[in-house]
Amino acid sequence: MKLFRVIAAMLFLSVAVSAGAAGRPEKVVYHISDASNAMQALGNIRNHLNASPNASIVVVTHGAGIDFLLEDAKDKNGNPFDAVVQELANRKVQFRICNNTLEGRKIDRKRVMPEATVVPSGVAELARLQSQEGYAYIKP
Numbered sequence: 551m552k553l554f555r556v557i558a559a560m561l562f563l564s565v566a567v568s569a570g571a572a573g574r575p576e577k578v579v580y581h582i583s584d585a586s587n588a589m590q591a592l593g594n595i596r597n598h599l600n601a602s603p604n605a606s607i608v609v610v611t612h613g614a615g616i617d618f619l620l621e622d623a624k625d626k627n628g629n630p631f632d633a634v635v636q637e638l639a640n641r642k643v644q645f646r647i648c649n650n651t652l653e654g655r656k657i658d659r660k661r662v663m664p665e666a667t668v669v670p671s672g673v674a675e676l677a678r679l680q681s682q683e684g685y686a687y688i689k690p
Contacts, residue, residue, distance in 0.1 A: 576605040579685040581676055585617035589625045591690035592618075592634050599641050607638075608679060612648035612672025619647050619666045620657070632663060639665040648672030 578598070582591055595607055617623055618631045625631065635645065645666040652659060652668065659668060669675045679685040 576602050577679075577683065577685045578605060578607050579676060579679045579687055580607065580609045581687065581689045582609060582611045582615035582618075583613045583672075585611075585615055585623070586626070587690060588615070588618035588631065589629065589634070592631075592638060594688075594690050595638055595643060596634075599638075599643070606642070606685075608644045608646060608685065610646045610648075610669075610672050610675050610679070611666075612651050615672075616647050616651050616657075619645055619663050621661045621663065623663075635663055635665050646672070646675055648675075 580591060580595060582588055591609075595609070598605060598607065611619060618625075619635065623631045639645065645663070646669045647662055647666045649668050649670050651657075651672065652662070662668060676687070680687055
């Protein structure tokens with residue numbers, strides 16, 4: 551009888567722990583440092599949201615990765631990024647762009663799409679989201 555109680559207690563605890571983990575919000579940061587694969591990354595994010603509609607997704611860009619978040623940006627096939635970025639922003643995806651990159655490349659902040667937020671440092675933002683806010687890291 552004691553063995554049965556111990557096994558039952560262990561099963562209860564494992565179910566409770568699993569339920570708690572399943573109840574945590576899914577938080578993911580996508581890291582883009584090269585805009586040449588940005589359209590593919592945006593497609594991955596769309597697919598991610600289709601599978602997990604309640605996921606909290608942040609896109610952090612720096613270096614050459616910021617280019618798709620600039621006014622009138624287009625991919626290698628001439629497709630504009632603004633409609634895709636706006637669609638994802640409407641689905642609560644957050645876009646963050648590195649101020650160090652803007653300053654280093656002498657890009658006026660006015661050229662940044664309105665859906666993007668300028669952060670002091672892209673790499674510092676990546677580290678903060680992972681270490682302080684528990685975001686999982688994805689590099690498409």
